[in-house]
Amino acid sequence: MVLGARDGTAGARTRAGTVGEIGVVGAVEVARLGGLWRVTRPWHPGLRPYLRSYVGYWEAVATPYEARLVPTGRATLLISLAEPFTQVRRLGVRGGGSGSIGSLVVGLEDRPAICTHPGGQEAIRVEFTPLGAYRLFGMPMSELTNLTVEIRDVLGPDAGVLVERMAATPDWAARFDLLDAALLARLEHGPRPAPEVGHAWHLLAGSAGAIPIARIADEVGWSQGYLTRRFTQQVGLTPKASARVLRFRHAVALLGRGAASLAEISMACGFYDQAHLNREFRAIAGTTPGRMVASRRVEGAVALSGSADSSKTAPVAGR
Incomplete structure (x- = not known):
């Protein structure tokens, strides 16, 4: 197997030889990260x-x-x-x-x-x-x-x-x-997605889920009901559900930096209070903020x- 995909050796094997813990073969970069070899370009x-x-x-x-x-x-x-x-x-x-x-x-x-x-x-x-x-x-x-x-x-x-x-x-x-x-x-x-849906997603993602849905509807010139139908069809979640996920991701990012308290994160991410933050983590991630920080190894996954x-x-x- 080129690049040592199954041999478990210390280096990544290539037709050009053996690369150490990190190396580049042509435009492909190979690196060891924990229990994985990763390949990117x-x-x-x-x-x-x-x-x-x-x-x-x-x-x-x-x-x-x-x-x-x-x-x-x-x-x-x-x-x-x-x-x-x-x-x-x-x-x-x-x-x-x-x-x-x-x-x-x-x-x-x-x-x-x-x-x-x-x-x-x-x-x-x-x-x-x-x-x-x-x-x-x-x-x-x-x-x-x-x-x-x-x-x-x-x-x-x-x-x-x-x-x-x-x-x-x-x-x-x-x-x-x-x-x-x-x-x-x-x-x-x-x-091609509707330009209005694209703009709505840009507004929602750019604000990390903080912008009110009514304001987005006004910006794109649609009623909230019509925005919800078209947005859900093309994005997969309703604007409200998307905002929840984006606020959650913002909170996860702030938690990962370790520079703010849960109360400060709650306020920065638009949660009513720390109890609201905890409820959202349980609903979206099935865990608490503290447990997620303590156990997660990489962004997006909890061991x-x-x-x-x-x-x-x-x-x-x-x-």
């Missing part, structure tokens, strides 16, 4: 407006894990190149368990999920803006809300062929090339057991 310019994260990875040592995923305000495409997930189970959703699932699509969420994996994971994880996902998936995002769906059910049978080609290709740069080409082709022909390695779910910043 600069995003294709045609994809950049729609992306929030794009990373390949494999386990240094195959280890079963369980992790809690919390809402991010993004949609996810995960290309599984080895072992599938045992299950991805959405908390608070009847019948929310996926069963065994490999390559998958996740819509926007406003509640947590538990993912379990038997070990030996190797994948590419891509996170999209909500409206980028709407254009890529070519379907109402409301049909994917709080769901984890097999990739073929969203992108069609050609997606299965793509995954097989990528899994059979040992070179990570070639894998990224295959995926880039497929994503660009879909984006070229995908539906649930000693065997968990939630870095498998970590996003990587744009490059």
Whole structure:
């Protein structure tokens, strides 16, 4: 396997030789982060407006894990190149368990999920803006809300062929090339979001969920009811639910910096008080702010057991 995807060695093996804990092979960068080897390269310019994260990875040592995923305000495409997930189970959703699932699509969420994996994971994880996902998936995002769906059910049978080609290709740069080409082709022909919805999302995200929905409706020139219908169809959550997730993410970011008290964070993020902050964390993440800070290993995931390695779910910043 090029780049040592399954050998668990100390260095990343490449056709050009062995790279240490971090190295660059051509335009592909390989780095060790916890229990994972990560592979990244600069995003294709045609994809950049729609992306929030794009990373390949494999386990240094195959280890079963369980992790809690919390809402991010993004949609996810995960290309599984080895072992599938045992299950991805959405908390608070009847019948929310996926069963065994490999390559998958996740819509926007406003509640947590538990993912379990038997070990030996190797994948590419891509996170999209909500409206980028709407254009890529070519379907109402409301049909994917709080769901984890097999990739073929969203992108069609050609997606299965793509995954097989990528899994059979040992070179990570070639894998990224295959995926880039497929994503660009879909984006070229995908539906364009309404400018009003795009502006509404920009206002909401730019304020970290603090701007009143009535003000957004006035800004875009729609009634609140019509805004809610169009926004929910193209984003996946209602404006109100999106604002809750964005406020939550803002609070998570402030918690991670460790420079403010819970009372100060509550005020900065628009919660009524600290009790309101705690209730929102329980509803959206299934945990408390204190427990999330103490146990989470990376942004967006909380380890649930000693065997968990939630870095498998970590996003990587744009490059």
